[in-house]
Amino acid sequence: MNVLIVEDEKSLANEIALFLKRENFLCEMAHTGREASEKIAVNLYDFVLLDLGLPDYNGLDLIREAKKNNSDVSFIIITARGAVEDRVKGLDLGADDYLPKPFALAELHARIMAVTRRKFRISSPDIALGDFVMKTDSRKLMYGQKEVELTRKEFDLLYYLAINRNKVLTRHQLYEHIWGNTLDDQYDSNFIDVHIKNIRKKLNAHAPAPWLETARGVGYRISTDNQ
Amino acid sequence: MMKLQTKLALFNLLSKLVFSALFIGFLPLIIERINVRQTDKELVNKREEVIGLISEVGIEPFIHSDTAAGFGSYNILKEEYISLERSSTDDEWNYIDITQRIIDDEVIDYRVLHYSLKIDGESYLLEIGMSLASITYAARNIRNVILIFLGLFILVTLLSDLTYTAQILRPLRKITSRLRKTSFSSFDVTEPLVTSTEDFARLDRALREMMKKISELFSKEKEITVNISHELMTPVSVLRSRLENMLLNGNTDPATEAGIEESLRTLHRLKVLVNSMLMIARLESHQYLKEESVGICDIVKEVTGELEPIAEDGKVTVTLTCETNFTMKNANRSLLFSMLYNVVNNAVQHTPEGGMVDIHCGENSGRFEVSVSDTGKGMSPEHLDRLFTRFSTRPDKSGNGTGIGLAITKSIADFHDIAIRVLSEPGKGTQFFFFFPLNSL
Numbered sequence: 001m002n003v004l005i006v007e008d009e010k011s012l013a014n015e016i017a018l019f020l021k022r023e024n025f026l027c028e029m030a031h032t033g034r035e036a037s038e039k040i041a042v043n044l045y046d047f048v049l050l051d052l053g054l055p056d057y058n059g060l061d062l063i064r065e066a067k068k069n070n071s072d073v074s075f076i077i078i079t080a081r082g083a084v085e086d087r088v089k090g091l092d093l094g095a096d097d098y099l100p101k102p103f104a105l106a107e108l109h110a111r112i113m114a115v116t117r118r119k120f121r122i123s124s125p126d127i128a129l130g131d132f133v134m135k136t137d138s139r140k141l142m143y144g145q146k147e148v149e150l151t152r153k154e155f156d157l158l159y160y161l162a163i164n165r166n167k168v169l170t171r172h173q174l175y176e177h178i179w180g181n182t183l184d185d186q187y188d189s190n191f192i193d194v195h196i197k198n199i200r201k202k203l204n205a206h207a208p209a210p211w212l213e214t215a216r217g218v219g220y221r222i223s224t225d226n227q
Numbered sequence: 228m229m230k231l232q233t234k235l236a237l238f239n240l241l242s243k244l245v246f247s248a249l250f251i252g253f254l255p256l257i258i259e260r261i262n263v264r265q266t267d268k269e270l271v272n273k274r275e276e277v278i279g280l281i282s283e284v285g286i287e288p289f290i291h292s293d294t295a296a297g298f299g300s301y302n303i304l305k306e307e308y309i310s311l312e313r314s315s316t317d318d319e320w321n322y323i324d325i326t327q328r329i330i331d332d333e334v335i336d337y338r339v340l341h342y343s344l345k346i347d348g349e350s351y352l353l354e355i356g357m358s359l360a361s362i363t364y365a366a367r368n369i370r371n372v373i374l375i376f377l378g379l380f381i382l383v384t385l386l387s388d389l390t391y392t393a394q395i396l397r398p399l400r401k402i403t404s405r406l407r408k409t410s411f412s413s414f415d416v417t418e419p420l421v422t423s424t425e426d427f428a429r430l431d432r433a434l435r436e437m438m439k440k441i442s443e444l445f446s447k448e449k450e451i452t453v454n455i456s457h458e459l460m461t462p463v464s465v466l467r468s469r470l471e472n473m474l475l476n477g478n479t480d481p482a483t484e485a486g487i488e489e490s491l492r493t494l495h496r497l498k499v500l501v502n503s504m505l506m507i508a509r510l511e512s513h514q515y516l517k518e519e520s521v522g523i524c525d526i527v528k529e530v531t532g533e534l535e536p537i538a539e540d541g542k543v544t545v546t547l548t549c550e551t552n553f554t555m556k557n558a559n560r561s562l563l564f565s566m567l568y569n570v571v572n573n574a575v576q577h578t579p580e581g582g583m584v585d586i587h588c589g590e591n592s593g594r595f596e597v598s599v600s601d602t603g604k605g606m607s608p609e610h611l612d613r614l615f616t617r618f619s620t621r622p623d624k625s626g627n628g629t630g631i632g633l634a635i636t637k638s639i640a641d642f643h644d645i646a647i648r649v650l651s652e653p654g655k656g657t658q659f660f661f662f663f664p665l666n667s668l
Contacts, residue, residue: 009461015468019475053457080460081453082505088516102464102498105471153533167475170488172495179533188576194540217485218474 001116002044005029006036006062007051007078016049019105033057040066045073047112050095052079052086060086063093074115078103104173106164113163127162129222131207134162143206153178154199157192161212161222170219196220231399232392239388240381247377254373258366263338266357267323270340273355277309278344286346297351305330306358308337314350319343325359335360398422402431409438448512452505459501467494503631507617510562510638517643521558523663524549524588527597530568531586534575542580545571550589555663558643566639569632570599570659577603577657595663606651614649 003025007013010031017027028043030036033054040048040062048066052059063075077090080101087098096115099108116122127134133142139155141148150158160177161169171192179191196212203209213221229237281289289298289311297312308328320343327334337356344351398420420431473479474487509515531547538545555563574584582602589596606614615637640647644664651657 009465012461012465012468015465015472018472019468022475053461080457080464082456082460082502101460102467102494105468105475151536168484170474170491172491173471188537188572190540191537194536197540198536215484216481218488 001046002026003028003047003049003112004036004039004043004045004073005049006033006054006059007049008032008054009051016105016108019108023109033059033062036062037065040071040073041069047115048073048075049108050075050077052077052090053081060089060093063090063095067094074119076108076111076115078108104169104176106160106167106169106173107177110160110163110177127165129162129224130209130211132203132209134159146206148202148206150199150202154195154202157195158199158212158222161220165222165224168215168218168221172219174219192220232389232396235392236385236388240385243381243384247381250377251370251374254370255366258369259363262366266338267340270323270338270355270357273309274340274342274353277311277353277355281344281346286349286351290351301330305333305335306360308354308356310354311344312352314343314352317350320352326356328356395424398424398427398431402427402434406434445512448508449514452508452512452514456501456505460498463494463498463501467491467498470494500631503635504617506635507631507638510635510642513642515559515562515642517557517559519558519560521555521560521563522552523555523563523595523597524552526560526564526567527571527586527588530564530571533568534571537572538575538584541575541578543575543578543582543584545575545584545586547586548588550587551595553588553590553595553663555643562639563643566636566645567597567661569636570661573632574599574601574603574657574659577601579603594665597661597663599659600656601658602656605653605655605657607653611649611651615647 003020005013005016005020005027007016007029008031010029013029013031017029020027028039028045030039033056036048036050036054037057039045048062050059050062059077059079066073066075075090075095077086077095077098078101079086079098082100090098096119097111099111126136129141131143132148134140135142136159139159141150141155141158156178157174160174171189174192196214200209200212203212211223213223215221290313297310299308299310299312301308320341323338323340326337326339328337329335336359338359339354339356342353342355344353401420419435420427422428422431470487470491474484474491479487527547527549531545535545571584571586578584578601584602585598585600587596587598587600615633617631617634637647639645640661646662648660648662649657650660
């Protein structure tokens with residue numbers, strides 16, 4: 001997939017590109033609005049990661065331009081402005097998602113996947129986790145023919161780990177993904193531990209789940225390397 | 228308090244009534260004056276007529292020279308009389324006065340003209356009288372007509388005053404309704420008011436100027452928060468992505484990984500602090516939308532649902548009773564969720580194993596109220612005083628919490644006109660009360 005990263009902060013653009021390349025995306029960068037405008041007009045991108053706070057351009061105008069040219073590109077707004085209207089305006093103009101800075105790279109990945117699924121109406125493949133299978137469309141975790149009863153939050157947590165599998169996610173990243181930004185100040189590392197503990201209990205009732213690993217002092221990871 | 232329109236109408240009515248009362252009080256006098264003058268004029272006219280008659284036919288037809296008797300005549304209803312007789316004196320009389328006459332045992336007041344005539348060396352006294360009764364009768368008639376007219380006049384002018392003042396005060400009402408419509412989210416500096424009254428135009432101008440200033444101040448404040456957010460969050464974002472990439476690289480040793488994780492956590496705390504302070508600033512300058520109708524009990528249920536696993540893990544029993552649901556209009560759902568979540572989460576965190584957190588939603592003396600009570604360690608009065616002050620509570624030993632959560636809770640409550648009360652007793656527990664605005668129940 002082709003991604004254009006529109007971000008005037010070069011070091012941030014580089015970090016995002018580094019991450020996405022590792023996830024097998026093709027990345028290009030634009031550091032000014034003009035550059036971005038030209039690139040969008042000429043090239044075909046699947047995604048534009050758009051920073052609204054560009055020095056020479058109102059980022060929202062890039063969305064307007066693209067929509068006027070019937071471009072099929074998806075926009076994910078990434079911004080540090082934090083203005084309440086930006087989000088509303090951006091989504092109104094046809095942006096596909098909105099991520100306030102600072103965001104987790106894993107979260108960005110999850111959002112891109114979600115937008116892709118919505119856009120192409122493709123059902124995401126089921127994910128095999130040891131003896132378990134994650135049915136992503138019906139949002140169920142199956143052990144053979146039996147369903148593992150997970151709460152919505154537990155499923156979300158496991159799914160987030162699954163789509164970022166083989167990567168350690170910190171408790172923060174997990175917390176942020178589940179509870180969003182509004183409850184940031186209430187973060188408690190214990191929350192994620194409790195949920196993981198409950199998930200493990202439910203999994204172990206069916207079969208051992210060694211793939212759900214604890215990265216000591218860091219967080220958790222679903223590992224599919226040794227399957 | 229009275230409407231300006233009513234006041235003006237009342238003042239007009241009162242002044243008219245006073246004027247009318249004065250007029251009616253003086254009316255008999257005035258009418259009498261006019262009547263007497265009129266009567267006197269008539270009397271003089273009649274005198275001239277009589278004199279003319281006498282000079283035409285002589286005095287004889289009226290007075291017999293041999294008898295002393297004079298001439299006297301009344302009309303049938305005794306409204307008028309005329310008399311002519313010889314006078315024994317030579318005095319010259321020519322005056323009008325009021326004299327009582329007894330006629331057929333009836334005392335009648337007359338306005339009488341006395342006039343002395345000299346004909347052929349003889350003196351005569353001419354008296355022409357008109358009854359005062361007929362005069363007062365006429366006066367009463369006139370007075371009645373005037374009274375009816377005055378009544379009608381007052382009624383008609385009262386109605387026209389009311390409609391006219393309503394018309395003239397319409398711009399004022401328009402200004403008020405415009406002001407009432409402005410909120411923190413919309414300072415519409417509208418087009419000037421159309422009015423022919425200069426005072427209103429001036430008032431409107433002053434108000435619009437004020438609104439413009441306020442709206443400028445607000446957008447400036449908004450801009451500042453946006454800029455602070457941008458300037459601070461961009462480097463935080465760079466650092467975060469870099470650290471995450473380092474962690475994802477996977478070829479670092481566990482100790483370094485743990486170090487990176489800790490840096491990420493510190494960075495997160497920085498982000499939360501900045502965001503929290505920006506959030507409070509935005510709440511205080513009303514930058515959030517308040518356009519949803521929110522069922523408070525539904526939110527409370529959601530909050531307890533989220534915290535249930537944590538409470539279970541800590542062996543804390545959470546009970547929830549919802550007597551009545553309450554839908555708050557013009558609210559911001561996610562802010563209200565945060566507000567309630569903060570308090571319930573605090574309660575769960577500060578309650579030791581085996582403790583209880585009891586949440587109660589219901590109506591209390593006409594207000595909707597949510598109370599959150601815990602059996603935790605409670606707070607000292609000094610702590611209670613500083614509860615909503617930013618950074619007054621230290622982060623707990625695990626490094627969680629920034630001491631700003633309750634300041635946010637308070638700001639969200641203020642933003643929604645929700646009152647908060649806290650009761651706490653060290654060793655026994657704490658009780659939080661949220662009182663929702665009266666009018667919205």
